[in-house]
Amino acid sequence: MAREIPYIAAINEAIHLEMDRDESVLYFGQNLATTENDEFLKAFGNDRVRVTPISETAEIGMAVGAAIAGLRPVVELYMAEFMLVAMDQVVNEAPRFRYMSGGKVKVPLVLKAGYGFTAGWAGQHTGCIYSMFLGIPGLKVALPATAADAKGLMATAIRDDNPVCFFHHYLLTLEPGDVPEGEYLVPFGQADVRRSGGDLTIVATGWMVGKALAAAESLAGEGIEAEVIDPRTLAPLDTGTILASIEKTGHVVLVDQAPRHAAASALIAAEIAELGFSSLRAPIKHVTALDVTVPYSEPMEAFVLPDEAKIVEAAHQVLGSAPVAA
């Protein structure tokens, strides 16, 4: 039975259920369990639920060690950009141990961090840095866009035997959605076709999925039917679903909240440009943030970030099939 709960509640529910199901699951990190009434603390106690100091390197490093020793830690990192403080642990330790040990150990852990808050949080708290984790063999990256996916992907992340970066979008925190009760898993590497259409393929993640769907509705008013695909996980990436759509539509708009240069959308574009070469009828168009740090001032922030109108405009350009200058 599904019922409507907020995105953040769906994430918490997944962690709660997994902690119930498997006592090797730990939950620790910054700013959690700050009072004795905390739900997790009450349910699972101090041994499995811990607040940590602002020590990202040690938090993640300990999680790697605990994972190797047989536990399944979920680390609350608060903001994705703070992971930059501890990238050695995220890149050189967590995803390497299985390989470097010749497959003898596994590192099941979840790095949970919020991202993308665009309401004046300015240059160091708003970043969409998920593309930085895509070139790292051994890491998986999940970016849920709905409450149900948030629950299902978190549960899958906790059960996965590899390190998973689970990025939840801050602007979706209170967004309600229908979420199945009880055990609910969303497999990794399986995109969700959120809307069907034969004229144009729009690929979007996170908060941008909603923008893409709104743009698709607006395009439908003009008689243009867009297919909207949410990859849900960027690593693994379900290129099959994207390519199948492009085979049908021949036109693509990629939407990514990150700055354009070397964004996840560039990786998807390269895959499409190679594997979907024969299907493409026009250059792939990107709708992303500009290549700048996110500015503080509201009108400039809006100027820098992608939105519904920019997606509609890109769709027109792609379908007008005029070659787009780089």
Next chain:
Amino acid sequence: MTEATTTFVEAINGALARAMRDDERVIVLGEDVAEGGPYLATQGLAEEFGTQRVLNTPISEGAVCGVAIGAAQAGLKPVVEIMFIDFITLALDQLVNQAAKAHFMSGGQLSVPLVLRTQGGAGGRAGAQHSQSLEAWLTHIPGLKVVMPSTGADAAGLLASAIADPNPVVFVENKSLYYRREALPDDPEPIPLGEANWRRRGDDVTIVALSRMVGEALTAADRLAAEGIEADVIDPRTLVPLDLERIADSVRRTGRAVVAHEAVRHGGFGAELAARLQAAAFDYLDAPIQRVGAPFTPVPLSPSLEDAYRPHSDDVYAAARAAVRWAHEAEPVPITRSATDDRSPGARGR
């Protein structure tokens, strides 16, 4: 300058010494730099300029990078060495959250004239934490510039420009090029950042190669030429800023492109190049852009595995042949391919 007597690392050393002689604001910091560093890139600098300007540091990458940024904001021109790009992970907060953004967030008041020299690349039998090619990350950060020279002459000329630049520049040197010799003038001219170098002319296929792969691409081009296929070989030299126009011009002329680097193919900078080239040259492309890179695994230690892991001229040759032959054997690309392909990480899980 006719004899090939200067190594790549000596070219770096000479460029550092000249910059320090020309501008007393230039200082060098890093682990063991006063003793010359592990590759002797800073040899002799402490003797000539003193340990006030050539500073040995503890193993504290984050703080050392931060100190250099603070010193740059106060008017010095620090050149920091982080031994191996793998360890840049320990300084990323400073590099990404501070250095790259300071100019922007201060509304132009601050600038960070910093050069961060680091070594990338596999081949040294050093395993998964000392052999990576992580430059693609840095190209995703507005505010950073990223340089990857392929020859000693380029290294010297680009390093001079990097030190003169008012922005933070990450200068990635491929370890396996360090002891290659070439003829170098005594006083090489600075080479502007953002100017690609046309290494070979040909009309059949464009090969865009980075760092060590430039040499591999030239070898592949010779082999292709023997079969009557003439390749354009272009070395962008700097990834940010990128000389897209020169590369796109070539692709519009040849209609076929191969992008080659040593980093993993999935998530490497080649994806960015391919994405931009397909937009810039869509109407001219006669074949999909081919990307050559390492497989999606950490760098293995075992010599035979590492040799197989590193992309070589054979891979560039095969990719160029595939691009050239594609039009003649055009057939729909099977979309199921990606599901089992190694470039779709973890699709099968483990």
Next chain:
Amino acid sequence: MWRIRCFEERVAKLHRSLQVHGLIHLSIGSEGVAAAVCGQLRDDDGVYSGHRAHGHALAKGAPMDRVMAELMGRSDGLCRGLGGSMHLVDRSIGFMGATGVVGGNLPLAAGDALASRLQGGDRVSVVFFGDGAVQAGHFNETVNLASLWELPLIFVCENNGFAEFTPRSAHTKVERVSDVVAPYDFERRTVDGSDAAAVWSAFGDYLERARGGGGEGGRGPFLLECLTHRRRGHYEGDQQGYRDEVAEAEWARLDPIARLQSLAVERGWLDEEAVGAPEREARAEVERAVEFGRGSPPLQPDAVAEAVYAS
């Protein structure tokens, strides 16, 4: 101190009415530290701050109207509206920058001190940080480097007992930050940060010695730990489920402004009449700053792309 207090109280109101947006961290209750430290510095002394930076910027001499305009995201803001509350910079008066990642400012300040040493002269660098930053790796790395190189740097810790949303006791076994640096063999002291006069005198002593006199770049480092209070939440909007009311009453009693005012009257520095003047003047200055901010247009959006790289 009144300027900081009135400024921040007004910012809280502007935040509620959405005229100031984003993540806003207020320093109400700990103004004494900013005032006593920055009040003794020269314009060429470099100060680095963190996410709770308004007080430090104002005390160092950043014009209030331009700080307010920055918080309102306007083109006449200190950073043209590109930085905001957590990233204030005013290079002209040596306010070298505030950073939003806890502990990230520590090595930058050491770099400023290194530059001061290499450039000659007697500039001193100061870095403000909270007790939460002490548990971050950058802290130990920077303390080690600063002591190894004897940099003219004064670490000023505002220990308010909370690291974001959790009390210090949940973060570490070491109660005093000054004890954390004990093995490094430099001078360190813990003072009552709500006693502005005590902070002034302790910092003044360190500053004089860091300055050295004689143009050899001074010496250091020093660490001054100021025990202080944060009378508002971690950020504006924080529900503060973790706070207890007893402490709040105690903090109100210890308020640095009230204490300095009584001291001033007691010592006869100010009479009862004059004691109200700083607050009145500060409130008027804040209103002028708000008007200035409102009158300033936002930057033209297409300016952002030009702002990324220096030329």
